[in-house]
Amino acid sequence: MTQTIRVIKVGTRGSDLALKQTAQVVTALRELNPTVKFEVNVVKTTGDIKRRENIETLGVGVFVRELESALIDSRIDIAVHSLKDMPAALPIDFKLAAVPIREDPRDAIISKSGESLNDLQAGSIIATGSARRKALIKLARPDLEVVPIRGNVPTRLEKLNEHNGPDAVMLAAAGLNRLGISDKISAYLPCMEFVAAVGQGALALEIRTSDSQTFDIANKLNDYNSYKAVSCERAFLEIVGGGCSAPIAAHAEITGNKIELSGFASTPDGTESIRKRVSGDTKDSISLGRQLGEFFVNKGTRKLIKGKSGN
Numbered sequence: 001m002t003q004t005i006r007v008i009k010v011g012t013r014g015s016d017l018a019l020k021q022t023a024q025v026v027t028a029l030r031e032l033n034p035t036v037k038f039e040v041n042v043v044k045t046t047g048d049i050k051r052r053e054n055i056e057t058l059g060v061g062v063f064v065r066e067l068e069s070a071l072i073d074s075r076i077d078i079a080v081h082s083l084k085d086m087p088a089a090l091p092i093d094f095k096l097a098a099v100p101i102r103e104d105p106r107d108a109i110i111s112k113s114g115e116s117l118n119d120l121q122a123g124s125i126i127a128t129g130s131a132r133r134k135a136l137i138k139l140a141r142p143d144l145e146v147v148p149i150r151g152n153v154p155t156r157l158e159k160l161n162e163h164n165g166p167d168a169v170m171l172a173a174a175g176l177n178r179l180g181i182s183d184k185i186s187a188y189l190p191c192m193e194f195v196a197a198v199g200q201g202a203l204a205l206e207i208r209t210s211d212s213q214t215f216d217i218a219n220k221l222n223d224y225n226s227y228k229a230v231s232c233e234r235a236f237l238e239i240v241g242g243g244c245s246a247p248i249a250a251h252a253e254i255t256g257n258k259i260e261l262s263g264f265a266s267t268p269d270g271t272e273s274i275r276k277r278v279s280g281d282t283k284d285s286i287s288l289g290r291q292l293g294e295f296f297v298n299k300g301t302r303k304l305i306k307g308k309s310g311n
Contacts, residue, residue, distance in 0.1 A: 005035060009077050029221060068093075088241075098220075100203050101226055109170050124145070128146060132247050157171075235290045258280070266304065
């Protein structure tokens, strides 16, 4: 009797980076599930359609909502996300089935002449689409001009070649690595000090909560330490709020059975900020994230990220 081969539909955004990282995920899933067939379906999201709008005005989940709608309608079975694009808490209908091994979580600077952030001349223009990066840049280098930028990675890099373009752009190292263009990086920023976005460098495989078969298939790709680290970061963000469009960040690193979490929040212009690090046992990663989140809330972070005094 011929065995029926199950077909799993994998949903992704249509950008070069999204397609590249989804192809890597599907290749790994096929190796782990040789009797399952995987098909890739491209889903357009609000963030892709409204490319010219400032990402901060589009709200949380602009790269996620349409993929979740496709999950609900069973047009796809797995949604592949950049984890930093996801809300800290998922609706009850969805769950994370896997977080594969995390890519480099650091921010990277790409400059016209190869300068690092510290080496850029006063008055230089640096472009970023992130409120978090803008605030951290202004804290480190208040003498630089920070301008907004939208578009996919190649589009942002092309801005460096324009006559009136920026002197540098700041992007996630993970995306540059996945696209095979890490040679363009001028310098990296240490992600416990220049605190990385929650989930930066990590991918997420999201499924319907009720779909236990797909969970078993996707969960084979889960990396324990990556999952624990991002769970700690997301627990912090769930308490504080704000999402990926706010000047707020948390990054966790695991060494053995110990986890350290670095948190950051500021006013949008970077003039006032809060920083703190905590550490604990890996098994307590979620409670550690919540603990740091409560500290930030008590310090007035929710007002701070809206441009008001934190106290």
